[in-house]
Each structure stands twice: as C-alpha cells, then as structure tokens.
Amino acid sequence: MASKEPEAAAEPVEDGAAAGAAEDRAMPAEAAETGAAETGAAGGTGSSHPDFEPKIVAFCCYYCAYSAADLAGSMRLQYPANIRIIEVPCSGKVDPVILLKAFEEGADGVYVAGCMEGDCHFLKGNFRAKRRVQAVKKILDEIGLDGRRLEMFNLSAAMGTRFAEIAEEMTERIRQLGPSPVRPGASAAARPATVPDGAAEHEAAGKQGEVKPE
Amino acid sequence: MIVAEPKPISEVAELVRDSNHLLIVGCGECVTVCQVGGEKEVEVLASALRIMWKKDGRKGTIDTQTIVRQCEPEYVAELAKKVKEADCVLSLGCGVGVQFIAEAYPDKWVVPGLNTSFGGGTVQAGVWEERCGFCGDCILHLTGGICPIIRCSKSILNGPCGGSQDGHCELDKDIPCAWQLIYDRLKGLGRLDLLDAVQPPKDWTASRDGGPRKFVKEEAMIE
Numbered sequence A: 001m002a003s004k005e006p007e008a009a010a011e012p013v014e015d016g017a018a019a020g021a022a023e024d025r026a027m028p029a030e031a032a033e034t035g036a037a038e039t040g041a042a043g044g045t046g047s048s049h050p051d052f053e054p055k056i057v058a059f060c061c062y063y064c065a066y067s068a069a070d071l072a073g074s075m076r077l078q079y080p081a082n083i084r085i086i087e088v089p090c091s092g093k094v095d096p097v098i099l100l101k102a103f104e105e106g107a108d109g110v111y112v113a114g115c116m117e118g119d120c121h122f123l124k125g126n127f128r129a130k131r132r133v134q135a136v137k138k139i140l141d142e143i144g145l146d147g148r149r150l151e152m153f154n155l156s157a158a159m160g161t162r163f164a165e166i167a168e169e170m171t172e173r174i175r176q177l178g179p180s181p182v183r184p185g186a187s188a189a190a191r192p193a194t195v196p197d198g199a200a201e202h203e204a205a206g207k208q209g210e211v212k213p214e
Numbered sequence B: 001m002i003v004a005e006p007k008p009i010s011e012v013a014e015l016v017r018d019s020n021h022l023l024i025v026g027c028g029e030c031v032t033v034c035q036v037g038g039e040k041e042v043e044v045l046a047s048a049l050r051i052m053w054k055k056d057g058r059k060g061t062i063d064t065q066t067i068v069r070q071c072e073p074e075y076v077a078e079l080a081k082k083v084k085e086a087d088c089v090l091s092l093g094c095g096v097g098v099q100f101i102a103e104a105y106p107d108k109w110v111v112p113g114l115n116t117s118f119g120g121g122t123v124q125a126g127v128w129e130e131r132c133g134f135c136g137d138c139i140l141h142l143t144g145g146i147c148p149i150i151r152c153s154k155s156i157l158n159g160p161c162g163g164s165q166d167g168h169c170e171l172d173k174d175i176p177c178a179w180q181l182i183y184d185r186l187k188g189l190g191r192l193d194l195l196d197a198v199q200p201p202k203d204w205t206a207s208r209d210g211g212p213r214k215f216v217k218e219e220a221m222i223e
Helices: A029-043 A065-074 A096-104 A125-142 A160-177 A197-205 B009-015 B039-055 B073-085 B095-104 B178-189
Strands: A056-061 A083-088 A109-114 A150-154 B002-006 B021-027 B061-067 B088-091 B109-112 B114-124 B127-132 B172-176
Touching: A056 A065, A056 A096, A056 A160, A065 A083, A065 A109, A065 A160, A083 A160, A096 A109, A096 A125, A096 B039, A109 A125, A109 A160, A125 A150, A125 B009, A125 B039, A150 A160, B009 B039, B009 B109, B021 B039, B021 B073, B021 B095, B039 B061, B061 B073, B073 B095, B088 B095, B095 B109, B109 B114, B172 B178
Parallel strands: A056 A083, A056 A109, A109 A150, B021 B061, B021 B088, B088 B109
Antiparallel strands: B002 B114, B114 B127
C-alpha cells in the first residue's frame, strides 16, 4: 500500500512554522528521483516564470483532501512536488492568522482544501473556511501580495485525481504570478523575475509533496 | 459593548510609516467580542504589516501584546516594558483605550488602528448593531425597552413620523421603524397607555453638553 510522504504530511499546524518547516525534511532517494523527473515536466509552457519552483502550503482537511492525497498515492498519481501538505482536523480549523503566517514565512502560494459543500464532517467548517479565505484574499490584495496566491478548494476523499489536478492548477497559477516578494532572498528593489535565491535550496530539499511508491 | 471597525490596512500602514519598532496592543474586552481588536486580530494585523514591510524591503520589528482592558491604568501599566522598546504604539482598542495608553506613556507616539463606532450588541455571529447613544438620560422605561434616540433615524420622542412605511423607516427599507417596534411591543404588553403622554423635548444636558462627562462613585473610591 502506498502512502504519502509522512514527515511532510503529518505535521501539526503551527503558527509561523507553516511554510518553513517542511523545507528541511529530506525525501527518500527513490521518491526524490521520481520527483526530479516530474519537476521538469511541471515547468510547462506558458508560464511567466517557467524555471521557478514555488513553495505552496496546502491546508488539507483530514476527512477529504488529506485522504484524497492518500488515494492519489495509492493511484500512483504524479503531482508537483511544490505542495507542502499540512493536515487539519477540518478546513474550519484554518484561521486567517495561520494563512498570513504562511505567507509571512515565505510561502509563494497557499490553499485550503475542504470537503464538498454540504458534506463537511463538522457540518459548516468548510463554509467558514471559505469566508476566511475570502477575507484573507482581500488582505493580500490590500497589502500588495495578490489575493490569487490564496485559494479555497472543495473535494471529497474519493477524488484522488482531483487532488493531483488541484496541485497542478495551483502550482501553475503561482508560477504565473512569480515568487512571493516576501520570500527570503527577494527584495523590493530586485523583484525576482526568474529563480530566486531560495529556489536552489528548494531543489536540494527534494519533493516534499510527492507521493511515495510502495 | 463598544463596537469598533478596523481602519483599512493601507491607512494603518501610513499611520505607522515612520516606525521601526512598532508595538500593536490589543484589548481583551469589547473589541475582542466584536472581533476587531483582540489577540487574534492583533496577530493578523501584525502579520499583514510584517509582510508589507518585508515586501518593501523595510527593516523593523513588530511586537504585540494584548491586555485585559485598555481602559484601566493598572492593565495599561503592564505594557511598560514593551512600550519602552517601541517607537510607536498602535492600539487596537476603542478610542478610550488609545487615550489611556497615550496618557500613561506621554513620550510615546500612540495611534489608533480602529474606528470606534457605537454602543451595541451581537445580533448574530459576525453582526453587531447599535442600541445605545450614551445620551445620559435613559427613557427605555417609557418605550418598552426600545430606544427611539438611536433606533429612530430622527431620534423623535413622539413617533412615528410620516416616513414610517409598512413598519420600516423611509431612510432604508432594511431599517425597522423604531416607533412601530415600540407600538407593537407596548401593545403586546398591554401598555399602550404609555403612548398617551406627550413627551416634552429631551433634556440633552446629560449628553454632550458641558464638556467631557465624569461619573464619581465615592463609596468605590479607596483613596
């Protein structure tokens, strides 16, 4: 039975550590190799920053997206290694502070993945998450970080393929938007157009979001 | 409680433009309940400002502290250590809190992060409505517990006026006519006789007249 990368995925939500914590964890060599091949493919065409590997934090509800990630692993689906999964007991657990902290710590993109509307295990958690995401999007626009760097998705535990699609979709979107100006190494004077300083270390860190075969 | 609303982040950023060591102070009372100035909101604003500063390549520190009440000197005194390190204090308390901090630390630049709006209450999660205008001379016993001073757009004492349409105010169809509410409530309670008396013009001397108001309860004084 395949499972997703445990170190990256099973991390509890911690203020301030959301974006940075996953970076230091190494992947098993076999998974890193698989990921390296895929990274090139994920670069895609039509990106404004084709060589840029964004860091994306995904807050995944245990009852849907997190299980969907498991399923994606079982299905041997490939998706960009840019995703750092953080498991939450419900998307309604995600607070605006946590989302902003992720950006503050250097995440290029963040998304919250909750259950399909009407299917929340806790009844309304995903609706609350949706409102909070909208509120933080407004804040991001107001402070000049672009609200499109944050998104809310809904999926069920059976949607392994959709999970991989979302990872692709978000990675591509952030690649279009370019590196976060807050990212370590980026400065206001020299807004990175291609690969920022942090990207090299990211490459070395491997593929945290990758599914691990066997 | 005092209900306040956040100033736009861009406006707040401008207020603290010259600061290099900012302290954001939250309050654990009214503004925590109306979710604009409590511990959580302080952290959200701090994070947003830190992102702005990083984005602009600005060096500087943003610290936070939330105290029990900004409107009592003994709690404001707890800020001393952090205020000393800061060059600017951004208060997420109501206007009272901002002033108490400014009074306690005369050598510090203190700015407001909120617009203090009204005396009100929670009508549903996330929604607060005005109920009291702090007029200083309560007449709720005459009006069935519904305040015409604040809830009537004209603040009239012998309503309704001709603008009351189907129970709503002519100002906005979403505003219920206070005098319709008063009539319905008094009718339900069998106290329509209260409306027979014509109310004389209100004595506003207990309100904005004569400068800032002060209330002294001597038996509560310990010195």
